Amino acid sequence: MQAQPAPLPDLKTLGRMSARFVRTPLAVDTSRLSAADKNALVQLVAAARLIDELFLKQYWSGNTATLSKLRRDTTPLGKARLHYFWLNKGPWSALDGNRAFLPDVPAVKVPGANFYPEDMKKEEFEAWSKTLSPQRKELAEGFFSAIHRDGNSFKAVPFNAEYSADLHKLAALLDNAAALTENPTLKKFLTSRARAFLSNDYYESDVAWMDLDAPLDITIGPYETYNDEIFGYKASYEAYINIRDDAETDKVKFFSSHMQEIENNLPIDAKYKNPKLGALSPIRVVNQVIAAGDGAHGVQTAAYNLPNDERVTVKKGTKRVMLRNVQEAKFNSILVPISKRMLQGDAVNDLSFEAFFTHILAHEMTHGIGPHSITVEGRQTTPRQELKELFSAIEEAKADICGLYMLQYMYDRKLLPEAEKKLYTSYLASSFRTLRFGLHEAHGKGMAVQFNYLLGKGALVANADGTFAVNVEKMKGGVRNLAHDLLTIEATGVYGAASRMLDTLGHLGPDVNAALEKLADLPTDIEPVNTTADKLK
Numbered sequence: 001m002q003a004q005p006a007p008l009p010d011l012k013t014l015g016r017m018s019a020r021f022v023r024t025p026l027a028v029d030t031s032r033l034s035a036a037d038k039n040a041l042v043q044l045v046a047a048a049r050l051i052d053e054l055f056l057k058q059y060w061s062g063n064t065a066t067l068s069k070l071r072r073d074t075t076p077l078g079k080a081r082l083h084y085f086w087l088n089k090g091p092w093s094a095l096d097g098n099r100a101f102l103p104d105v106p107a108v109k110v111p112g113a114n115f116y117p118e119d120m121k122k123e124e125f126e127a128w129s130k131t132l133s134p135q136r137k138e139l140a141e142g143f144f145s146a147i148h149r150d151g152n153s154f155k156a157v158p159f160n161a162e163y164s165a166d167l168h169k170l171a172a173l174l175d176n177a178a179a180l181t182e183n184p185t186l187k188k189f190l191t192s193r194a195r196a197f198l199s200n201d202y203y204e205s206d207v208a209w210m211d212l213d214a215p216l217d218i219t220i221g222p223y224e225t226y227n228d229e230i231f232g233y234k235a236s237y238e239a240y241i242n243i244r245d246d247a248e249t250d251k252v253k254f255f256s257s258h259m260q261e262i263e264n265n266l267p268i269d270a271k272y273k274n275p276k277l278g279a280l281s282p283i284r285v286v287n288q289v290i291a292a293g294d295g296a297h298g299v300q301t302a303a304y305n306l307p308n309d310e311r312v313t314v315k316k317g318t319k320r321v322m323l324r325n326v327q328e329a330k331f332n333s334i335l336v337p338i339s340k341r342m343l344q345g346d347a348v349n350d351l352s353f354e355a356f357f358t359h360i361l362a363h364e365m366t367h368g369i370g371p372h373s374i375t376v377e378g379r380q381t382t383p384r385q386e387l388k389e390l391f392s393a394i395e396e397a398k399a400d401i402c403g404l405y406m407l408q409y410m411y412d413r414k415l416l417p418e419a420e421k422k423l424y425t426s427y428l429a430s431s432f433r434t435l436r437f438g439l440h441e442a443h444g445k446g447m448a449v450q451f452n453y454l455l456g457k458g459a460l461v462a463n464a465d466g467t468f469a470v471n472v473e474k475m476k477g478g479v480r481n482l483a484h485d486l487l488t489i490e491a492t493g494v495y496g497a498a499s500r501m502l503d504t505l506g507h508l509g510p511d512v513n514a515a516l517e518k519l520a521d522l523p524t525d526i527e528p529v530n531t532t533a534d535k536l537k
């Protein structure tokens, strides 16, 4: 059954593979930082660069040796390989099913990364872990340990021992930055995180991260578990060194103060409305100076929700951080070229990053409104429980559509300067970017539902030349009606209604597929150039 391994990409092919990531500078204005914070930033950027090295070790056991071999290879092919290696932080191409692009490496990504012995079987680990005391089992199955063979058995080595030298250096850099900054919440996060690197106990510093409110907005530590494809237990180190965006943060506050009003005016039956919304999870808008480690390989992160540790989220909830300049870079390098092919002539002039980003904010805010706690046949339940695996696609479509609805509501009442045409045109353009990633996950499926629904209502129009357009007047009614349908499915929790909607609308017609094919040669993502970070020395 084993297919013949694909030949390794030559110089030309590798050039094409790299070109899917457009080099885009990420410049950030640091002029409003205090002198103390500017000095702290230098330490934190140095810490981020160390996180890259630490992550390489976690991602694959052969990474460090492979990297030094590539660095010695000064041929054009060697240089191209080194460049693509850095984009992927390893020898496997993220956009090609994690297939190897280098010789003498495993043909695809090692499922357990370097968290487990490469030859370990899942059942072997499970059999061993059953024999452990509760405390040792917690370490073995926890976020913060690596598993090694130990004679005929295994042992779990905590990260603070596994990566001791790197973590000591990181702790020192964080302590330096903490001593420099004058912001008490940042000081607290950095000192507690430095201690966590040495003690392997991240709880207190995760709590401090939730309370962080500072011009330097820092995320650094072991977080996501996607690289552990065996169990999803083990956390990879990443860093995001950001500067808070005060104007956008004010916009979030302004939206927050209107969310109850939006809830009261949602287009659903009054009995489904929540007269008293609870606190919504906090959203921070920042500009990224540098991302590193797990936060900077393959497709670049544009937003993240943390922490993942349930002991912390039960107590403090989670926080969403949105990387505005990363979104803007993707908008300019990906969305604009897509639009030039998908929109007719002048419509490209209605594209607006401002409108696009405001809609992303509105999307995030409207996740927090609409039905959350519902009653089905006398049972207290949630839309997620009732709609099961269909929930995510419905909920993502709901957030997109209710985000449009909310902004239109605010335009109509002069709460925001009117920008209808820009909003709907940017929304149409971004729908192509989402659909291009495929319908296998919730965002793509939810996007197909919206696209087909609005096309059916004449709110989106397929032109004869293969381009698309918006009809602003019909958009308003289409958005309101679709919001009504999606919210009602969530409020009533009827699984059959969700599945009917996804079956009828969650597919792409031949028009749209043909249009998407025209985009095949356009880049997929950006390769950030850290212009601000590179200037700090």
Ligand code: ZN
Binding pocket: 363, 364, 367, 396, 399
């Ligand atoms: Zn969402």
